[in-house]
Structures are given as C-alpha cells and as structure tokens.
Amino acid sequence: MKKIAIETLRAGQAFTQPVYIEGNNLLVPAGIAVRKKDIERLRAWGVQTVFTDGEAVSDAGAQKPAKAGAVKSSAEGGSGEPDAVKVSSHILTLPAVHENKSVYRAYTDLIDRLNTVFGQVSSGVSVEARSIDAIVGRLLQAVRESRVQVIGFILGGAVAGTELAKSSVNAAILATLIAIEMKMPNHRILHIATGALLHDVGMLKLPKEILNKQGGLTEVEAQRMKAHPLYAYKIVCKELLYSEDVGIVALQHHERWDGDGYPRRIAGEAIDISARIVSVADAFEAMVSEKSYRNSMIGYQAMKNLLSDNSRRFDPDVLKAFIRTMGIYPIGSIVLLNNGSIARVTEVHGEAPLRPLIRILIDDFGKAYEQDEGETVDLLSEKSIFIARAVDPKDYAGTT
Template structure:
C-alpha cells in the first residue's frame, strides 16, 4: 500500500479503497470523504501518515445518481412499511388541520386529535422499527410544527412503553406530547419568525408558551389536568433550573419529564437554519451525557432502552470498512445491534440481503455512526460538529 502524509490530506478527499491508520484500523472506507475532524485527530495522535491501495476519486453525475438511488432504496423501499408511512403522513396532515383551527380560534376538533393519538399508538406497537426510521430520516425543519409534534408523540410512546405504563396512560401521555407546544400558536409571528437575535423581552414572551399551551389544553379543549400539566411543565429541569415554576426532580410530573426528553431528541434531529440535523447517534449521545441536569435519569434509561445507542435506521461504519444499516437493537447490548450490510468493503452496493448480529460476532464492531448523506458522496467534507454549535432555533432557544 502507498503511504500518504497527513500534510497531504485535505477535508473532502475520497479514495476508491479503504484508507488505513495502521494494519488493523480504518480511517475511512472507500467513497467516504475525509473530515477535518479526522485529520485533526491524526495530528493529535502524532500519526505521520496513512496508507491505502486506492486512488483519489472525484464526484461524477453517474456516481452521484447511484448513491442517491442507494439512499432511496434504503429509506423509501426497505425501511418504511406502507402502513407506517401512510399513517405517519396522514397523521401529519390531520394535525396541520388541527393547528389551523386553533390558530383561528375555531372549535377545537378533539375527535381528530384522539384519532391521531390512537393511530400513532397502534403503529408504534405494530411497526416500531419502521416508524422510528420515519422520525429519524424524514426531512423536517424546526418550522415543521405538525411533523415535530407527531415525532414527539411517537418517541414519548416508546419511552412510556419501556417504563411499563398501562395503555390508557400511554394514550394520555401521547396526547400531551402531541399538544405540548400548542401555546406557540399564541406567540406573535413577529417574534417566532424574527431573523435577528431575540432580546430579553422576546425570550420572556416565548417562554409564556407553556402557560398558553396549558390553557388551550385544559380550559379550551377540556382535556384532563394530567394532560395539561405535560405542556405546563415540559420545560422544567431535573435540577430545578427550568421554567415556568422552577420545580425539580420528582416534583415535575412524570409525563412532562418523558416529553422533555422526547422533545429534546426531536429538536436535535431537526435541521436548523445554522446547522444540519444531527444524526440519531449524536442526539442520543447528547441526551445521555446530560449528567442529571435537565432530564430524569430513569426516563433517559427507558429512552435508551427503547431507542438504543444506535437508533433503528442508523447508518454505521464497521471495522472491516463495510457500511450497514441498524435494523434492530439489543437492550442488553446497545453497542452491538443487528446490522444489514448495504455497502461492502470495496464501496459497492450490496444487492443480496446480508444481516449481521454484532452481538454474536466478536470480530466485528461499529467504528462510528455516519450521516446517510455521506453515502451520496456529496462534494466537500461533511460537518459533524453541528452538535457543538447548539441544537435550537429562536423558538427552541427561548423555550430552553
């Protein structure tokens, strides 16, 4: 193999064969761009050169189309069952209509809301893996109010199921998760859509959304107090530094503690004006590193049990330089899920189904999670430092 000095590596470079740090450790598989972060790590480790049998490659329309086709296969045909995808889209459309009626202060369609909640609960029970992938890979932004509310309800249901809540309690939890941010419809558009930085008064105005949400849910919609409290308390923190009441620990209603975790996760995997969306693994890592500040540790444990370190649908790089998609997780071994191989060690698409249970393969392990967009061989280095730049837009900044 030929050696390449670190000084000659540039962010965005790609090779048609694996690039190795040494005889056993891969830096990047074929076709995956080298990141600035990779180069910085090599320098920190005082590694002078890497080696490869390959040559540098440039993007071509044919190659780009091939990889876009691969992603289409992954997330449209394999991952999303017809039932899950159809119900997810229908629920989003229904909730858009609900939001419109609330904004116009018309009669609140409780029957529609209850129908959405029942449908979501049903699909999570029957098609959990498929619906999680829809949440993870659907292209949403912070402006997609309805889709984000549906996603929050889905994640809340998964946490509730792993906390062994009974069915009717999970329905109440899901209803509160769906409606928890309704008060944002009462915040002036001039503040919610403000392009420049928010001032102190703007922040205080946005933070009243929890009280508006409670009022809409309990006083206008006539839902029980238990559901209204989810909206009122979902921005309280485990350490007591949240709002609006600065309560802490188990004084925060359990359902609000659950929605707090789900809401944070959905916010992180959304695209923001100043960063790309986080991949699921980075969002999970961000939540479990909370150190008992914001989230209830018991809720985080149930969240992790339900989602896994590498959520269903995550794209991962294995130590043999192949790339796979996580298809199921092991609660007892979250770092060793079942993985379907989608690209082999040579960077070629795998047509025949090949699933590996890492729990039973001591010779294989996940080196890192990667952004699915990287498989498209997009030009330039991929930025995985978005998490360090924050996870919230104007509304989320103030809400936190």
Template sequence: MRLVNINYVKDGAVLARPVRNSNGQILLGAGIVLTKDYIEKLKTIGFDVLFVMDNRFEDVEINYAISDKTKEIAYSTVRGITHALEQDPNAEIDAGSVRYAVLNIVQDLLYSSDILSNLTDIIGYDEYTFHHSINTTVLALLLGIEKKYNQNQLIELGMGVLMHDIGKTKISREILNKKGKLLDEEFEQIKNHPLFGYDYIRNNHDFSLLSAHVAFQHHEQWAGGGYPRGLEETEIHEYARIASVADVYEALTSKRPYRDAMEPYLAYEYIIVKAGTQFDPDIVNLFSRAVAPYPTGIGVQLSNKMQGNVIRQNPELPSRPVVRIIADGDVSLDKPIDLDLSSPQNLSIMINKTLNW
C-alpha cells in the same frame, strides 16, 4: 434498501420508498429513477434523506414507526387545530380528533414488530412545526410503552404531547422561525408558550388535567433552571419528564430554520449525558432501551475501518446493531459480510462515525 443523505444520492439512483409531502401525497413513487433535477427539487423542499434501492441490501426491510395513514390523521389534526387557533384564539380544541389521532399512533406502535428501527422515518421534514408535535408524540409513547403504561395512560400522555406546543399559536411566526439569536424580550415571549398551551388544554374538559401539565411543564428541568416555574425532580409530572426527553431528541434530529439536523447518535449521546441535570435519569434509562442511536439503514464506519450499513437492531444492546460490511477502508468487498456487533467476538469493534454515502 439503504438510507442515504440526499447530498450523496447519485443521479440514476432508484427510490425504494415513495417520497410524500407534508399532506401525505406522493411526490415521487417507489421505483422512480432519480435525476439531478428531482434531487435538487427535493433538497429545495427540505428532504434530508431518501431510501434508495441497492442490490446488496435487497433483503433489508426498514420499518416505519407509524403508517402513512396514521401520519396523515395526526398531521391533519395538528394542522387543523393550529390554524383554527391562529384565526380565532378563543376556538376550542377538538379533543375527539386528538384522542383519535393518538389512539392510532398507540395501536401502530403496539403492533410494531421492530420497535427499535422504526424511528428512521422521523429524520428530516420540511414543515417542522406540525411534524415536530407528531414525532415527539411517537417518541414519548415509545417511552410510555417501555414504562409499561396502560392504554389510558398512553392516551393521556399522547394527547398532552400532541398538543404540547399549541401555545406557540400565540407567538409570532417571525420569532418562531428567526434564524439568528433571539433577543432577550423575544425569548421571554417564547417562554410563555407552555402557560398558553396549559390554559388552552385545561379549559377543555375533554382533556385530562394531566395532559395539560405536559404542555405546562415540558420545558422544566430535572435539576431546576427550566421554565416557566423552575420546578425540580418529582415536582415535574412524569408525563412531562417523558415529553421533555422526546421533545429535545426530536428537535435535535430535525432540520430547523437556523441549523441542520444533528446525527441521531449525537442527539442520543446528548440525552444520555444530560441525565440527572436536564432530564430524569430513570426516563433517560427508558430512552436508552427504546431508541436506537444508529437507525436501521444508516451508513457507519467501524473502528477496524470497515464500512457498511446497519441492517438490523439488537434490542438488548441498541448501540451494537448488525452491520452489513460492503467496504474495507477504501476497498469495496466482492461479497458483503454481516457483522453482529453484539456477538462476544466482536465486542472490541465500535462504531466510529456515521456515513452519508
């Protein structure tokens, strides 16, 4: 299978993986032949990428970060709590359901056999608000695992991250989904959501106070200048420093009402460049080891003009995966070639850009 931008999926392509809606229900099953009508409808809903069959990549397995069941549990939890607080700001967050959702995510990640390639499925969703919290939690927990946190620490971190934006229930949807630039007074309202979230969580004694600090501090910056308190360096709790990196990377790689999703490698580079200013350098170092800039399945062009798709990750060198070459410039190859960019003889070859084919 290959990962293809929906704008380049051809009429007659065959789905390699089911397409599910935000509730986890299957819209189109694996093996369905995609017509122009199907493709246009999926674009309208908000899907950015699809997994399609390609006999040149029939041996390539692209693993998901978490199972469909785990996603459904997490989605239902975040949606239910969000709706409850929107209807009654005094409603209590069900900490038990949050803990259960996070525990499922932790278990899925710990048992993953291919942790570098399992972020592919977080690219592009139609319901940003709920999925952002889930995807950010997956990323944060990957960093926590890389940090060698024990299970209790992972649960504390995950519960805080899953609820990190819950304070936005007190912000109007018009402001949250505004396509144009926010007015100063609108941005000031947005800047209140960490405090709102902190109050929600800390007043529930079934949450750790450290989980509450994730919501409170995830917009603080390593060199200062963040909000709501303008904290610096280790004044910011480590959980929140992890959440900050995960939050920004996920936001950049997701479609928003006012912009398209950024390519994963560009978002990856943004995080790396902001080490020491926006982000804790040690956390960025964890990020560079835990996240692949070129997800498995994505199309790439190399510096030698060869083109192909990433088929496997190299955990020791995440930026140098194995690429299956299917074209040399504009000329298709009769037989694909697998090129391991981590091999000494290939170290002069770089990935120039990603392809949407």
C-alpha cells in the same frame, strides 16, 4: 493489557491474542494480520494506542483476515474506504420512504391530520377533541404494530413544510415508546401520547418572526418564547377540554430535573412523570430536526448530548429507559463499520446499546445495495465487527 502505539504497528503483523481498540472493541482476532488499511483507519479516527495480552508473531506466520459473518473482508480484494463513494440517494433512503409503503403513508397521514388541527387552532376555529383522539389512536396503533419502521422515520423520513406537526408526532412516538419501556399503564400511555402531541401547541400563539428568527432572541422575545407552555396548557385544558393529566405535559415539559427550567422552576419528582418523559422525547426530536437557526444532528450525536446531561435537565430513570429503547446508535442511523462497510441500524439490543442489528448498504468492496438487499448483521453475535463511527448520510449521498 499491554499498550501498543499505532506508530509501531506494521501491516502484516499479528499477535498471539486478540488486539482491541478501547476495551472490548476488537481490531483483529489472534493470529490475524493487521492490514495497512486498518492502521490508516486508526490514524484517521485519532486512535493512538491499541491493546492486547498477546505477543507479536512473525509476519510469515500471520493469517489473512477471513470473512466476518455476512460482511466481506477488504483484505480479499476490497476497493477500500467507502468514504469517497457517492451513491444514488435512494440507497441511503429508508425503503418504506423511497417506495412510499403503507406504513410510511400512515406516518405522513398523522402529520397531515395534526397539521390540519394546528391550522384550525391558529385560525381560532373550534376543534373537537375527538379529532385529536383519532390521531392519537392511529399513532398508538402504528407504534405497536410497526415500531421499528416508525422510529426509523424520525431520522429518515422526508416530510417538509409541516415542522411543528412533524416534531409533535415524532415527540409523541418517542414518548410513547419510553412510557411502554417504563411499563406505564395503558391509560397513562394514552395521556402521555396526547400530551406529547399537543405539548407545543402554545407555539401557535407566538409571532412567526420569533419562531423563525435565525439569530439570538432578545430578552423580551425570550420571555415570550418561555410563555408557550402556559399558552399550551390553556389551549389543552380550556379550549380542547382535556384533563389535567394531559394539560400538565404541556405546562411542565420545559421544567428541568435540577429546578432551572420554566415556567415554574420546579424540580425532581415534583415534575409530573408524563412531562419528564416528554421532555426527553422533545429534546431528542429537536436535536435531530432541522431548525431555522441550525442544522440537524445525526442520531448518535443527539444521544451523546443526552448522555452527557448528568442529571441536570432530565430524570435519569427516564433517560435510561430512552437509551434502552433507542440504543446509542438509534434505529435509522447510518454507521461506518471497522471493516469499511456502511450500514443502517435496523434494531437495537437494550442490554447492549453499542451492538445493534445493522443492514449493509455499501460493502467494503464499495458495492452499493438496493433497498433491503444488503446482508443483515447482528453485532451482538458478530464480535469481530463493530461500529467505528456514525456518519451523516449527506456525506455519502450522490445527486441521482
């Protein structure tokens, strides 16, 4: 394909063949005029060249952009780039969260129940394993019956004040999804979900001044932090009387594929597969959650970080299964489309992680849709529309 410098493009110009951005990302179809807004966006995104096999045609012979599937064309009178649009915060909130639907109440109930268990462990109160088993059973049921919604809660939930319980439930949801994608037998999925739920229980044995410290840890503090998998293993196997299949998750979830982890510095397949799965789930959950020492990442940035691992920290096969499950733009992500619309990712295609299903939240006219009223677009079939970039919901949410 021929390269065309952005500086040479003119508004109203068209080509005899489609024009692309970086491979298969379509800018405009053949014969469709490039808009001034298109050129401005390319510059804003730092794109310097586009590609086409076609020849430029006269501006007079170009067609105006038509509707692309369910998304309105801003060439037909759109209000422009919606980056400046500030909308009522509930527009960007997941409907189940805003309306407190039963599936969201079930999710928050899991967190509350686990938080109670953690409180008992921290206080030295005896905990019966069956109370944890009940939480695991409810979690597995939620994943199987309401998969899309519970994934969305990981990025779009609004649970505060129960950070350890919330991160543990989220990690267990993600680990369960990976195990299902990898076609693990049911008894292994049960062990993985239980182990993921309890993998950080050893944190309860650490001083709060270490857990909540905003600056860097001293060498002594870091060593104490690295002991939490050992504490967790002891709690899981000695106090809660779970089997080694569950305890090994807590013990090994900070081991690394390259052998540079802790506490035992084992590598590769010497690390139990359950722990390898929970390691990926735990890492993603940690990146998308607020911490005392940093802000949360958006889901896309967290996925990019995982993809750049290059077999250092994570089992490549587990990572591939996670990407098939979550996509590059995880369910619940807020994204900016090439036509200027803002949308939420509602489902992913495992075979095409860059082309998820989306629901329009703010169209290219600047119109904001109430909960679930925006059109749903399958980017796998709507080839003229693509995700320009993921965005942070906080950049768009207003104060009402």
